[in-house]
Amino acid sequence: MPVPVDFAQYIDVNADKFIQRLSDAVAIPSISSDAARRSDVIKMAHWLNSQLNALGVETRLADVGTQEIEGRVLPLPPAILGRIGSDPKKKTVLIYGHFDVQPAEKSDGWDTDPFTLVVHPTNGQLIGRGASDDKGPILGWLNVLQYHHQQKKELPVNLKFCFEGMEEFGSEGLDELVVKESKLGGWFEGVDCMCISDNYWLNSRTPCLTYGLRGIVYFKVNVTGPSRDLHSGVFGRMVHEPMTDLVALMSKLVDVKGNILIPGVDDMVSIADAEERCIYENLDYSIADVEQAAGASIALSSDKVEVLMGRMRHPSLSLHGIEGGFSGVGAKTVIPASVSGKFSIRLVPPQTPEAVEPLVISYLQDEFAKLGSKNKLTVENLHGGRPWIADFKHWNFEAAIRATKATPAIYKREPDLTREGGSIPVTLTFSESLGVNIVLLPMGRGDDGAHSTNEKLDRSNFIEGSKLLGAYLYEVAAVTA
Amino acid sequence: MPVPVDFAQYIDVNADKFIQRLSDAVAIPSISSDAARRSDVIKMAHWLNSQLNALGVETRLADVGTQEIEGRVLPLPPAILGRIGSDPKKKTVLIYGHFDVQPAEKSDGWDTDPFTLVVHPTNGQLIGRGASDDKGPILGWLNVLQYHHQQKKELPVNLKFCFEGMEEFGSEGLDELVVKESKLGGWFEGVDCMCISDNYWLNSRTPCLTYGLRGIVYFKVNVTGPSRDLHSGVFGRMVHEPMTDLVALMSKLVDVKGNILIPGVDDMVSIADAEERCIYENLDYSIADVEQAAGASIALSSDKVEVLMGRMRHPSLSLHGIEGGFSGVGAKTVIPASVSGKFSIRLVPPQTPEAVEPLVISYLQDEFAKLGSKNKLTVENLHGGRPWIADFKHWNFEAAIRATKATPAIYKREPDLTREGGSIPVTLTFSESLGVNIVLLPMGRGDDGAHSTNEKLDRSNFIEGSKLLGAYLYEVAAVTA
Secondary structure, eight states: OOOOTTHHHHHHHTHHHHHHHHHHHHTSOOBTTOGGGHHHHHHHHHHHHHHHHHTTOEEEEEOOOEEEETTEEEEOOOEEEEEEOOOTTSOEEEEEEEOOBOOOOGGGTOSSOTTSOEEOTTTOEEESTTTTTTHHHHHHHHHHHHHHHHTTOOOSSEEEEEEESOGGGTOTTHHHHHHHHTSTTSTTTTOOEEEEOOSBOSSSSOOEEEEEEOEEEEEEEEEEOSSSOEEHHHHTTTBOOHHHHHHHHHTTTBOTTSOBOSTTTGGGSOOOOHHHHHHHHHSSOOHHHHHHHHTSSOBSOSOHHHHHHHHHTSOEEEEEEEESSOOSSSOOOEEOSEEEEEEEEEEOTTOOHHHHHHHHHHHHHHHHHHHTOSSEEEEEEEEEEOOEEOOTTSHHHHHHHHHHHOSSSSOOSOOEEEEESSOOHHHHHHHHHHOOEEEEOOOBOTTSOTTSTTOEEEHHHHHHHHHHHHHHHHHHHHSOO | OOOOTTHHHHHHHTHHHHHHHHHHHHTSOOBTTOGGGHHHHHHHHHHHHHHHHHTTOEEEEEOOOEEEETTEEEEOOOEEEEEEOOOTTSOEEEEEEEOOBOOOOGGGTOSSOTTSOEEOTTTOEEESTTIIIIIHHHHHHHHHHHHHHHTTOOOSSEEEEEEESOGGGTOTTHHHHHHHHTSTTSTTTTOOEEEEOOSBOSSSSOOEEEEEEOEEEEEEEEEEOSSSOEEHHHHTTTBOOHHHHHHHHHTTTBOTTSOBOSTTTGGGSOOOOHHHHHHHHHSSOOHHHHHHHHTSSOBSOSOHHHHHHHHHTSOEEEEEEEESSOOSSSOOOEEOSEEEEEEEEEEOTTOOHHHHHHHHHHHHHHHHHHHTOSSEEEEEEEEEEOOEEOOTTSHHHHHHHHHHHOTTSSOOSOOEEEEESSOOHHHHHHHHHHOOEEEEOOOBOTTSOTTSTTOEEEHHHHHHHHHHHHHHHHHHHHSOO
């Protein structure tokens, strides 16, 4: 079943109405991490639910429980489970998105009110909190649904939806729901593949599909010595100082080039062969891209493949800071009694938090023993999450690639095939619960500033992206599974 | 002129009245660092001034200017310049003390109200903020004056006084006054020696005289990279991370044993010969003393001489903390854009901030260059102060030693001869301006908790200490200069 001839035109003709709908969505400040905005997240759930119902989608508002935040017990916003179509001859595609947003205040440095969608007068960017992360993509799906609903066209696939309102605050409550609804008789029964539009192009030029996310394991290394903070004048060079020990340990974790010094950690990951290096070589990316994004000429290598593999297919170790030391401005001559170094390791397959943790802990203990300090060491694993990787040769990716390249349509080019350096933990939950292939099909560009000030979605990404999502459904229907 | 036979008895008989006067002094919360208490510091100046006048001391309240604190311009409390006696046949002794105190709140963990002097019912400790630091010692001098005034006894020496109210907040304004009054025609003209009672015994058993103080130089090492904080998922292993570089640098400053790794810094200080080691060997001190004070078994050595020399005659380098990193509780996956390591070096003669600074800066620059990072390094010297050391074979020390050993009197034992690991910066100012020998003759014990909760002065230290100060004046008069 090819994409209907009038689909792209319908999207173009209705673009202003779609932008108005995005404006309505952005106007609801659905900040999940702010207790005072919880009612707005719930309001946003009901707004979206009504939109879905009006477009013929059957929904259920799933209660995912409560949450204690700042000493108050708050209701979690409901997750929206939706479905449309149940033709056993069609494939069934599960769509995920989130309708909550990151915090934003004008005073953070926004040029305009973050909750008033502004259309930039010259470049057409749609500026507002959530425009790109993740209201724009959700509304892309609504645009596709609207075409079929208004034009009375049959959808090429059966669709199921899972939209949540807590993604920016740990997806609280969602894992349990996903596990439950993935079981026989659950809402997700019969799903053949999944599509998530909640990440970004690698740059601002080339559409991409994403097939991997890094995991993480986060450690806190505590060194304790005296029973209270000491005066460095009185005790300096009399006693073992916890800061000295901790800094010595932290200096042994990663070198300046980013190599992880904990034996066995980097070694868990295979070396990329020529074929795999080709993937990175072919990506539309340059050293200038990372240095522009970082705001300084600080790339670890001048080799684009090395830099991209550093983010996508290698683990990384970052030192985040020290708790308990003197961290204020000015000059304080304290010997802190107890200090805790924080660092995390981003993981790639086959690494898991469970496999990496013992290597880290025993290394730190060995290195601490070598120091010969009389202070005490403890190491805590604060949290972890496994990496995710999908088979990008799967028909689900084939459909997404065809949709991106399709003529007459949208981007008319081969998408970049990327892995992300960060995590979308719910991806792993869906992957493990459903056992189906998941394609990450982003709508926005790498410079959208998703968690930053002046978040934007380019008009063309919203409009062409809506066409892409629709085309993807037709390609899924057409591809040989 | 021997100590009058009734002096010790007078002090004993009037002990309760002296403790009442200390109670009156402690009741004025003269916290110099708290703008809201500035009027109390000024009140304390007037209280002390009246006491001095009532005991026959001629005084002048010296205006030392104003200070901007928390955006307000506040008057500095006046320094009190005093003098009694001008017999050209007598030696002239300058006494320094300070009538301001450290902050204290019951909620800090005090067992009793810090500004109500409490006499402990069993051990007789006088508990209250300032009891030991430094109101007790100042009142010791008043006790000596009172004996001479009431008993109509001539003092064995001419006395001059300099009491300030800003010692716990950087002695603001005092340096200029000291320099000015040390000139010909100034208040301090004709001073032969000086005595400061504002430090502590090495332990809680043995009186001591102190002949050295360490100096300090305080550095801030800044490493800056990206133009804003980065997400470790997105940028980890793509860019040079400032924290990685800074921790590597900080790990190269001092080893776990306290040795300073900056070439030339430890080497500036001569190695102690057998005679000098004897001084430390003879001090009444054990490893248990430092470990009890620190609250943990973390002494750098089991050799008491090494541990004491680490504090008294060696420089020390302490890492205080990192500004700009993630220092909160919890787990944040940030790559901080700019981080600043804070460390200071305690200095001993012949080290000076001026001599050490270039060694530190060039070492850090060299080590940073070796790292091969593309981030930027800057090093700031935040402040410095030179060390001070006195000739402990001078007649001023001889007098203080005799006073401590004297029979019939007070401690009847050889005092420890110590150097302090910290600083009393005004000592250096007096030493350089006046060019006279200064003895530090402490009244309190090493466990008085001067800047801590439940500050105390043992009753016996207050009473016997007052006798010691009096005896010291008679020994100064008697000793051959």
